[in-house]
Amino acid sequence: MxxxxxxxxxxxxxxxxxxxxxxxxxxxxxxxxxxxxxxxxxxxxxxxxxxxxxxxxxxxxxxEPSAKTLSxxxxxxxxxxxxxxxxxxxxxxxxxxxxxxxxxxxxxxxxxxxxxxxxxxxxxxxxxxxxxxxxxxxxxxQQDAVTHAVTRTRESMLREEITGLRKMVVEIKGTLPQERLPAPQADDAETRLPTPTMSPPKKQRMTSSQTISAMTQRFILNDAGKSADTLKGTRTTVDLFVEAFGDLPVTQITGTTAGDFKDLLLGLPATHGKAKKCLPIRDAVKVAREQGLKTLSGKTAKNHFSRLSALWSILVQREIVSKNPWMKWSFNTTKETDRRCWTDEELALLSKAQWGHRGISRRTYAGMVNVALYTGLRLGEICNLRCQDIENVQGVACFQIRPHLEEDWSPKSAAGIRLVPIHSQLIRAGILEFLKPDQHFLFPDLATSTNGVRGASFGQAFSKLKTKLGLPAEITFHSFRHTGSTKLRNQDASFRELWIDRVLGHEASHRSQGTMNYTSSIDVRNLQSVIEALEFPSFSMEIPDT
Structure with a gap:
């Protein structure tokens, strides 16, 4: 139990x-x-x-019987x-x-x-x-954004066209004779008075809609195919002209006007337009003459004339004007100072320099100098780098240099739209630490000038630092790009010239269709081999954490 x-x-x-x-x-x-x-x-x-x-x-x-009894x-x-x-x-x-x-x-x-x-x-x-x-x-x-921007630009152009046509209709109506009422019937004994004849009206010029600023807006600024640099440069040139002569009708601008504008440009100080506050154009010319200041170069003046000549070519084709007064002007375009590359000693000197700008941090300064030296990017391309422009392509961290529709910025040319692998030295220096979740630009403490140029103050501050270090005028921030290009082209390496052009955003020397197709399909590993060939033993500039 x-x-x-x-x-x-x-x-x-x-x-x-x-x-x-x-x-x-x-x-x-x-x-x-x-x-x-x-x-x-x-x-x-x-x-x-x-x-x-x-x-x-x-x-x-x-x-049972047993030999032994169990106990x-x-x-x-x-x-x-x-x-x-x-x-x-x-x-x-x-x-x-x-x-x-x-x-x-x-x-x-x-x-x-x-x-x-x-x-x-x-x-x-x-x-x-x-x-x-x-x-x-x-x-x-991206395609949708581009299409939307183009459509928006076309809509703006059409609105301008409609507004201009409406003005033309109103002005034409104003020049037409009014219809005369029929004369009253007279008695049989009275004779009919003769109807007076009216002479045809003289054609009035529509100067209000054909000023230089209106024509610039219509044919240049509203053109979606123009690059951001072209639009910005044309706007600057026209603003200078309007400040000097007023918003004249294009039919009143002659060779005499163009000659006067040339004299004004060549008399302007070289720093005009770069400061926050500028003197009026004629006062600036007077001050430059009295103080013996350095004036605009012939190349800069020629660029202004080229932009106006491009506008007048369109006006001549449309028979708005009869001739182009901005053509066949000669300028002295000889370079006063030839830019050159950085030497090893100058790079070593720059590495030890103290950055003293209050508005731009030492961290941003060191990051931008390192990027310029180890990528060959232009100053404008570096200043406009966004966090979203750093991407991993085939396992390689790269800078994407491409147009920014929201900021109305684009590279210098079509060849400037490119993929640039990030040098291993930049990664070791901590360039990727600039990436922040809610940050738009890679270098956020750079300001945008009144002319819409991002990082203009950095260029001026770097020029002052260079002068303080006793470096010659031939050395500029753009010299980093020359230094990288020269070092790559002097390399005894297996990579091709086309790869170097692709990394630097240069136009290929042979612009055949096959060359263009090949350039656009270069493997990122080949581009990385070009970038990694850049070595600067004398340069050592650490990027601080803050």
Whole structure:
């Protein structure tokens, strides 16, 4: 029978009366070491069967003749051994169940590992498709932005055209003769008075809609195909002309006007327009003459005339004017100072220089100088770098030099739109630490001038630092680009000239269709080999953390 003592069940069985003298006890009691009633019953059934066999064996041994008579101690020893064997059997069963559980767990773990391996392979395969989809969507967004900008520009042009046509209609209507009412019928005796004839009206000039600023807006500034540099330069030139002569109708601008404008330009100080506040153009010419200041170069004046000549070519084609007064002017375009590359000694001197500008941090200064030296980027390209312009292409971190529609900025030319791998030295110096989640520009403390030029103050501050260090006028910030170009072209390396042109944003010397297609498909690894060839042992400018 079973008996619950405390938290464990006990097995109890009465010893038969005839065996009690031999065993010296009236019952068998043994702890089953379990509180589970079902398990206790199973063990008790087994014990009941074994004790029954034990009692039968004792009877057989006591009734059959034997050479040796069992004593009570022998029987007790046998019983104790029997109980130990039973306990060992129970332990073996538990060990078997434990091993079976471990085997099942191991099998389950293997199945889960196989499933995870399958999932990882699936993710690897589908991940490539996601990358292609992301690239497609990115290109689609860019195309949509360009299309939207072009459409918006065309709408603006059409509105200007409509406004101009409306003005023309109003002015034409104003020149037409009014219809005369029929003369009243006279009596038969009266003769009809003769109707006076009116002379045709003289054609009036529509000067209000044909001023130089209106024509510039219509044919140049509203042209979506013009680059940002062309638009900015043309606007500057026309603003100078209007300040000097007023917003004249284009039909009143003659060769005499063009000659006077040339004299004014060549008399302007070279720094005119670069400061926050500028003197009026005629006052500035007077001050430059009295103080003997350096004036605009012939090349700059020629650029102003070229922009106006481009506008007048359109006006001549449309027969708005009869000739172009801005053509065939000669200018002295000889360079006063030839720019040259940095020497190793000058780079070492620059590395130790102290940057003292209050508005632009030492961190920005060091970052921009390092980028200029190890990439050959132009100053304007560096100043307009955005955080989104740093991308990972084929496992290589790169600068994306491309138009910024929202800032109305674009590279100098079509060749300037390019991919430039980031030099490993720049990465070690910490250029990627400039990237911030909510930051638009890579160098955010650069300001935009009133003329819309970003980083103009940095160029002026760098020029002052260069002068303070005693460096010659032939050395400028643009000399970093010359230095990189010269070093690359003097390399005894296996990369091609086209790769160098692609990295620097130069037009290829051979502009065949095949060359243009090849240039646009140069592998980024080849471009990286060009960039990594730039080494400057004497230059060591650390980028501070703050």
């Amino acid at each position: 079973l008996r619950l003592v405390g938290s464990n069940y006990y097995f109890r069985r009465a010893v038969p009366l005839d065996l009690r003298p031999l065993l010296g006890r009236s019952e068998v009691s043994h702890s089953l070491k379990t509180s589970n009633k079902l398990a206790a019953r199973q063990q008790a059934a087994l014990l009941y069967a074994r004790t029954g066999q034990c009692f039968q064996e004792i009877r057989r041994m006591t009734t 009570a101690a022998d029987i007790i020893h046998f019983y104790e051994q029997f109980v130990k064997d039973l306990e060992n059997y129970h332990t073996v069963c538990i060990d078997e169940l434990t091993l079976r559980h471990k085997a099942e767990s191991a099998g389950q773990t293997l199945r889960e590992a196989e499933f995870l391996h399958t999932v990882m392979r699936f993710l690897d395969v589908i991940g490539q498709h996601f990358e292609h989809t992301d690239d497609f969507l990115r290109e689609l967004r």
